[in-house]
């Protein structure tokens with residue numbers, strides 16, 4: 001008996017079940033590879049991923065220890081290690097934030113401020129079109145962006161804002177242990193502005209859940225785009241570039257359309 005050979009991108013005849021991306025026709029035609037993200041952005045992204053995971057895991061433990069080690073506390077020093085990892089990760093996380101701010105001005109045109117924050121009128125017009133695309137109202141009118149589309153711009157702006165609040169509130173909490181120290185002097189205003197340190201702690205805790213919601217959404221949307229558009233969007237955060245159909249007009253890629 002001969003086995004059916006599946007066509008590129010199609011499940012073999014008689015194959016049942018779920019085939020990730022297999023029902024979508026394989027891309028064909030003229031594609032080109034465009035370089036989007038430089039190594040500093042890619043490195044910053046992966047440092048942020050690693051430190052964010054460490055911060056969530058250790059932060060939730062600090063707030064409510066979800067397991068205990070047996071034996072004498074002095075021997076395992078579990079909470080001490082959790083706090084040490086939290087603060088070490090916080091230092092790297094804050095460094096990536098400073099680095100990102102610098103790169104808003106020093107990066108390439110896909111990494112700079114105007115490409116990240118929807119500050120241009122055309123981005124707000126395109127945002128409506130993008131929402132209609134996702135809602136399948138007018139999918140054919142979706143604007144094509146090489147870098148971030150306006151909805152991505154808005155959500156990344158939101159995530160960067162959250163990160164800043166986490167950093168500022170975190171350093172305000174950190175400073176409380178030494179009222180004569182640098183961090184107390186530099187960040188104690190946060191408690192005054194927010195209405196007391198219990199509020200700062202509450203905000204720091206609640207926003208952790210915003211990160212926990214963002215992470216799976218971000219991964220889902222990246223996998224979804226990779227599967228539907230077949231442009232290698234996930235590889236772009238490793239290699240720096242992705243494939244795009246040469247015939248598309250890109251809102252942010254004027255010179256590519258010449």
Ligand code: HEM
Nearest residue numbers: 052055056059060062063090166167170171173174205208
């Ligand atoms: C994505 C970033 C971060 C996440 C998700 C996170 C998460 C958390 C959580 C859930 C807690 C426990 C809050 C509670 O008491 O219920 C916590 C505590 C704390 N975090 Fe963060 N955090 C982050 C960033 C930072 C940063 C940048 C700093 C800066 C130093 C920081 C410093 C602290 C401090 C000092 C505490 C209190 C520790 C203690 O009471 O011993 N955090 N964090």
